[in-house]
Amino acid sequence: MSAAERKKSFEELYREIQQLPDGSRGEILTPGELHVMGRPGRRHRRAAQNLFDLLGGIDRARRGTGWWIEVEAEVRLGELLFDPDLTGWRVDRVPELPDENPIEICPDWACEVLSPRTAVTDMRVKLPRCIEAGVAHVWIVYPEVHLIQVFAPKDARPMLIASASAEEAIRLPPFDLDLDVRQLWIGPPPDKG
Numbered sequence: 697m698s699a700a701e702r703k704k705s706f707e708e709l710y711r712e713i714q715q716l717p718d719g720s721r722g723e724i725l726t727p728g729e730l731h732v733m734g735r736p737g738r739r740h741r742r743a744a745q746n747l748f749d750l751l752g753g754i755d756r757a758r759r760g761t762g763w764w765i766e767v768e769a770e771v772r773l774g775e776l777l778f779d780p781d782l783t784g785w786r787v788d789r790v791p792e793l794p795d796e797n798p799i800e801i802c803p804d805w806a807c808e809v810l811s812p813r814t815a816v817t818d819m820r821v822k823l824p825r826c827i828e829a830g831v832a833h834v835w836i837v838y839p840e841v842h843l844i845q846v847f848a849p850k851d852a853r854p855m856l857i858a859s860a861s862a863e864e865a866i867r868l869p870p871f872d873l874d875l876d877v878r879q880l881w882i883g884p885p886p887d888k889g
Contacts, residue, residue, distance in 0.1 A: 703728025706775050710798075713777070721768075724777040725821045736781075736811050739839035743880045744781045744809045747837065750875050756787050763787060763805075763871075770798035771806075773829040778822065781837075782807040805870055807835040823847060827854045833870045842881045844868065861885070 704712075709730050713722035716732065723731045736744070748767055752758045755765040764785045771778045777798055784805035785793060794801070806826050808818045819836065826834050827849045834847045834854065846858040846868050860866045862885060865874040 704730075706772070706777070710777065721779050722777075723779050723822075724775065725817070725825055727775040731817065733814055736809065739882050740781075740809045740811045742882050743837050743839040744807075746880045747807065747809075748782060750879060751782075751784075751871070751873070754871060754873055757793075761787070764790065764793040766793070766799075771803060772798040772800045773802055776825060776829060778806065778826060778829075780806040780826075781809045782835075802830045804831070805833045805835070806831050807837060809837040809839060812840070823854050828852055835868070837880065839881060842885045844877055844880075 706724060706727075709722075709724050709728070712730055713724075716722050719735050721733050721735070723733075725731050744767070748765065751763070751765050752760060754760045754763045756762070757764060764787060766783045768779055768781060769783045771780065771783060780803075783803045785801060786804045789804065790801055793799070808822060810818055815838075823834055823836065827847065832848060836845045836847065838844075842861050844860045845856055847854040848857045848869065849855070858868050860868060860875075860877045862878055864876050864878065866877060867874060
């Protein structure tokens with residue numbers, strides 16, 4: 697293999713991520729390959745922020761109990777680097793969340809809010825890689841269609857185990873918390889026709 701064909705190391709790619717201009721984020725979803733994306737649009741940001749607010753009662757950092765909930769935490773799992781919109785670790789498993797960046801402890805939960813530009817990569821690459829890496833629950837939030845899907849591993853592959861759209865109070869794994877998912881959406885629900 698020539699030097700031109702050599703895949704870059706995690707460290708080389710991470711240095712490139714650190715040099716990205718403001719407004720760009722980077723991930724390593726395939727060893728040796730950098731994936732760069734821009735910042736999300738309004739629906740995406742609103743859904744992520746409102747979900748973070750809804751989870752406040754369980755977030756230890758906000759005087760809740762049971763979980764550490766982080767926004768856009770960089771998570772290193774082997775040679776991969778994920779930058780989920782929201783990530784969570786159970787306090788009983790991780791009593792103190794480390795200050796290191798990226799965090800090298802596999803999360804118990806990750807959430808991706810889909811944007812039209814990143815949806816295919818998030819579903820076809822990121823979701824299965826998170827599950828393969830050991831994330832127990834992955835939420836996919838679709839602000840455009842007012843839908844949350846919850847995935848868990850089955851034979852190391854993502855399996856849909858729950859969904860929600862317009863419920864006033866629903867419990868979605870892994871949380872023991874009633875969520876009013878209607879608070880995540882901007883605008884009227886899409887036509888059902």
